[in-house]
Structure formats: structure tokens, C-alpha cells
Amino acid sequence: MDDAVLENIFLLVLVTLLSVVQNVFFALKVEKECKANTSKQQCAGFERLSCATRNCMDTYPTFLAVMWCAGICLSQAPAAFAGVIYLVVRQKYFVGYMGQTCQSIPGFLFGKRILFFLSLMCIVGIINYLLLNYGGNDYKGYIQTITQAASTLLLLP
Amino acid sequence: MDDAVLENIFLLVLVTLLSVVQNVFFALKVEKECKANTSKQQCAGFERLSCATRNCMDTYPTFLAVMWCAGICLSQAPAAFAGVIYLVVRQKYFVGYMGQTCQSIPGFLFGKRILFFLSLMCIVGIINYLLLNYGGNDYKGYIQTITQAASTLLLLP
Amino acid sequence: MDDAVLENIFLLVLVTLLSVVQNVFFALKVEKECKANTSKQQCAGFERLSCATRNCMDTYPTFLAVMWCAGICLSQAPAAFAGVIYLVVRQKYFVGYMGQTCQSIPGFLFGKRILFFLSLMCIVGIINYLLLNYGGNDYKGYIQTITQAASTLLLLP
Numbered sequence: 001m002d003d004a005v006l007e008n009i010f011l012l013v014l015v016t017l018l019s020v021v022q023n024v025f026f027a028l029k030v031e032k033e034c035k036a037n038t039s040k041q042q043c044a045g046f047e048r049l050s051c052a053t054r055n056c057m058d059t060y061p062t063f064l065a066v067m068w069c070a071g072i073c074l075s076q077a078p079a080a081f082a083g084v085i086y087l088v089v090r091q092k093y094f095v096g097y098m099g100q101t102c103q104s105i106p107g108f109l110f111g112k113r114i115l116f117f118l119s120l121m122c123i124v125g126i127i128n129y130l131l132l133n134y135g136g137n138d139y140k141g142y143i144q145t146i147t148q149a150a151s152t153l154l155l156l157p
Numbered sequence: 158m159d160d161a162v163l164e165n166i167f168l169l170v171l172v173t174l175l176s177v178v179q180n181v182f183f184a185l186k187v188e189k190e191c192k193a194n195t196s197k198q199q200c201a202g203f204e205r206l207s208c209a210t211r212n213c214m215d216t217y218p219t220f221l222a223v224m225w226c227a228g229i230c231l232s233q234a235p236a237a238f239a240g241v242i243y244l245v246v247r248q249k250y251f252v253g254y255m256g257q258t259c260q261s262i263p264g265f266l267f268g269k270r271i272l273f274f275l276s277l278m279c280i281v282g283i284i285n286y287l288l289l290n291y292g293g294n295d296y297k298g299y300i301q302t303i304t305q306a307a308s309t310l311l312l313l314p
Numbered sequence: 315m316d317d318a319v320l321e322n323i324f325l326l327v328l329v330t331l332l333s334v335v336q337n338v339f340f341a342l343k344v345e346k347e348c349k350a351n352t353s354k355q356q357c358a359g360f361e362r363l364s365c366a367t368r369n370c371m372d373t374y375p376t377f378l379a380v381m382w383c384a385g386i387c388l389s390q391a392p393a394a395f396a397g398v399i400y401l402v403v404r405q406k407y408f409v410g411y412m413g414q415t416c417q418s419i420p421g422f423l424f425g426k427r428i429l430f431f432l433s434l435m436c437i438v439g440i441i442n443y444l445l446l447n448y449g450g451n452d453y454k455g456y457i458q459t460i461t462q463a464a465s466t467l468l469l470l471p
Contacts, residue, residue: 003241005386006386006387006439006440007443007447009445010440011384013383013387013436013440014378014440014446015388016383016436017380017383017433017437019374019379020379020380020429020433021433023373023376023424024376024429027372027373029461038465039181044216044332044435053372054372058184058210058211058214058371059180060216060375061218061221062177062180062181062217062218063218064379065173065176065177066173066174066177069170069174072162072163072166072170073163073167073170073338107362112181114179118455119174119177119178120173122170122173123174125163125170126163126167126170126171127401129163129164129167130167133164142458160431174323181396215341215367215371217338218371218374218375218378219334219337219338219374219435222330222333222334222378223330223331223334226330226331229319229320229323229327230320230324230327251394260390264333269338272334274425275330276335279327279330279331282320282327283320283324283327283328286320286321287324
């Protein structure tokens with residue numbers, strides 16, 4: 001596709017690639033654990049790993065969809081930044097997964113705040129587009145500045 | 158991205174956001190059931206809920222991909238309409254999931270008709286593009302009208 | 315959307331549709347096996363089928379994301395070609411799935427080479443865009459030719 005399109009999405013593509021690398025890392029972890037799956041204790045470890053991976057994978061399409069929508073509707077830099085933070089949260093979730101039963105720890109639906117922020121970006125972007133189209137006002141410049149400032153708030157624990 | 162692009166996809170973005178909200182609702186349901194997971198009977202309930210969520214999640218990327226392709230290839234209004242109906246069907250499927258074993262009820266692959274309709278839209282859109290490019294005919298106007306009329310047929314039970 | 319966009323993605327849409335058909339085929343297989351799920355031996359068969367489907371579904375969003383990114387960043391023909399090969403590999407994986415326990419066979423993460431190739435295409439595309447934007451060189455023509463030649467290497471077993 002031409003470069004005008006690429007200009008608006010190349011950060012999103014980079015974050016997507018990063019998430020794919022993380023997915024492959026998760027899958028390789030499970031595969032390695034699976035091959036060493038002999039004793040009883042390791043079996044529980046495999047169960048946990050497999051469960052953590054499944055939780056991560058279940059929310060993956062949701063995350064991708066929201067990130068791309070937010071990036072296309074409003075602006076790509078905050079969306080990609082939120083995406084990177086989501087990946088960090090996911091990594092921490094995967095490493096620290098210590099639940100006894102499947103999906104029993106509080107962090108089952110991790111990254112709720114980031115998904116909420118990205119959804120908000122989508123909605124603001126669409127409202128801005130509708131205002132521009134039917135009302136004649138264009139707040140996109142202001143909104144992008146505010147969004148970029150607000151995205152740093154995601155860094156708060 | 159610029160507004161010319163947004164004009165053609167903002168309905169799709171809205172449906173995607175709606176589906177994300179539904180996904181979060183499913184996940185919260187499972188999490189809530191999981192925390193109250195003490196007696197034997199509730200455990201079966203958790204199994205069922207978890208299974209219903211997994212079935213929904215397994216078809217989620219397929220649905221997103223087909224809806225976006227249909228919206229981009231042909232026109233967004235019928236695609237978004239079919240997407241909303243798909244979400245309603247999914248909600249009904251989730252609420253009414255009463256299977257004893259995993260994926261054992263007839264509605265395992267729910268929304269087949271909607272997926273078929275969306276796939277058809279993609280194919281028609283591509284054929285129309287190829288005809289336009291190599292044959293010089295452009296039936297897009299007619300096809301969009303027919304599609305919009307046909308999409309109401311999805312409302313039939 | 316207008317035809318200039320469709321020109322650059324219609325092969326990707328076709329491959330996506332093909333993958334959706336394959337997903338539906340997998341789901342129908344599981345559903346059929348599930349309904350005939352009475353004796354003990356068939357139950358094991360159902361477990362295997364369900365597991366194979368889940369493995370395929372877990373990597374499906376990853377595959378879609380990488381293929382679309384590669385197709386948009388660089389060029390669609392090699393990306394779609396790699397996508398078709400991925401689908402063939404997945405079909406072979408599904409048919410030949412003979413693992414006793416879940417995800418225990420070496421081919422758990424099938425199609426690694428194809429995902430790697432597609433990721434490489436994304437990275438090359440972005441680097442080329444950045445070079446073009448900040449350095450003034452445009453190697454896109456050369457790179458596309460090289461990619462199309464390299465994509466045939468995926469046919470090697």
C-alpha cells in the first residue's frame with residue numbers, strides 16, 4: 001500500500017509484531033514444559049502454564065481489535081504506547097501466574113484499564129468525526145494532544 | 158488517519174467496540190463465578206460458563222475478520238448490521254448455554270448464517286472489483302442496494 | 315471503500331475467507347465428533363480433535379495479524395502466498411494430529427517458518443518506509459522483487 005497509509009500505522013504494526021513475538025514466546029514456554037512433562041509436580045506446572053497462555057490468548061483478539069481501532073480513529077502514538085504497556089502487563093501476568101485452579105486469581109482479566117482507555121479513544125475519535133461531519137467543528141488537534149498527555153497516566157501503578 | 162477512511166469504517170468500529178464490551182462482560186461473568194467457586198454444584202456452573210466463553214472466544218477472530226473484510230470490500234452498513242445481529246445471537250447463546258459436556262449442544266457453531274452472509278458479501282465485493290478492473294462494468298451501486306435489502310432477511314428466525 | 319484500497323488487499327481478503335472456511339470445517343468436525351460421543355474410544359477421539367482445534371484457534375489471530383501487516387507494509391502477493399501455505403500446513407497438522415496428551419507433539423507451534431517470514435516482511439517494509447522518509451532512498455521495488463522470489467523458498471519442506 002502507499003506510504004500515506006503506512007505513515008499512520010507503522011507504530012501499530014511494530015506493536016503488533018512485538019505481541020506476536022510474545023505469543024511465540026508463550027507457546028514455546030508451553031511446548032518446552034510439555035516435553036519435560038513427566039513427574040506429578042511438573043504436570044501441575046504445565047497445567048498452570050497452559051492456563052496462563054490460554055487466558056492471554058483469549059483476550060488477544062480483543063486487544064488487537066481495540067488497539068487498531070483506537071490507532072486508526074484518533075492517533076497512533078498513544079494507542080501504540082498503551083499497546084506496549086499492555087504487553088508489559090501481560091508479561092508480568094504470565095510470569096507471576098500462580099493460581100491453583102484455572103482463572104482463579106484476581107488478575108484474570110488483566111489490563112482492564114488499558115482496554116478501557118483504548119475504547120475511550122475509539123469513541124472520542126468517532127464522536128469527533130461525527131461532529132466534524134455534521135456540525136462543522138474539528139477538535140481533533142486538541143483531542144490528540146490531550147490523549148497523548150493522558151496516555152502517560154497509564155504508567156501509574 | 159484522515160476522515161475519508163474513517164467515513165467508511167466508523168460503523169464497523171462501533172460494532173467492534175460493542176463486541177469488546179460483550180467480551181469483557183463474559184470474562185467478568187466467568188471471574189465472578191470463579192471466585193464463588195466452592196460447592197460442587199457451582200463448580201459445574203463454572204465449567205459450563207467457562208466452556209460457553211471459550212466457544213464464544215474461539216469464533217471471535219473469525220467473526221471480526223469476516224465482518225471487517227465484508228465492510229471494506231462492499232459497504233459498511235449491512236456488515237455492521239449483520240455484526241450487531243451476530244452479537245445478539247452470541248448473547249442468547251451465552252445466556253442459554255445448558256450443555257452437560259463441552260460443546261455438546263446444537264448451537265456450538267452459532268451464527269453460521271451470519272458468517273455465511275458476510276463471506277458472501279466479501280466474495281461479491283471482490284468479484285465486482287475484478288469485473289470493474291478487467292471488464293469495465295461497475296455493479297457496486299446495484300449490489301449495495303441488494304445487500305442492504307438482503308441483510309434484513311437475517312432478522313428471520 | 316474505494317477501489318484503490320481494494321486493489322492492494324483483495325488477495326489478503328481471499329486468503330482470510332479461505333481460512334474462515336477452514337475454521338468452520340474444523341468446528342463442524344468437532345461438532346460432529348461431539349454428537350457421536352458415546353463410547354469410551356470415541357471420547358478420546360473427541361478430546362484429540364478438540365485439542366487440535368484449540369491449538370489451531372490459539373494461533374489464528376496471530377497469523378491473521380501478521381499476514382495483514384505484511385501485506386499492507388510490503389506487498390500483498392507474497393503475503394497471501396505465505397498465508398495459503400500456512401493454511402495447507404494447518405490442514406496437515408489438523409488431519410495428522412495424533413498426540414496422546416494435549417499439545418504434546420513437536421508440531422504444537424506449526425508454521426513457525428511462515429510466521430517468521432511474514433514478520434520479516436513487516437520489518438523490512440517499515441525499515442524501507444523509514445529510510446524513504448528520513449533518508450530519501452526507496453528500495454521498495456527491489457525489496458518486493460526479492461520477497462516474491464524468497465516466498466517460493468517456503469515451498470521447500
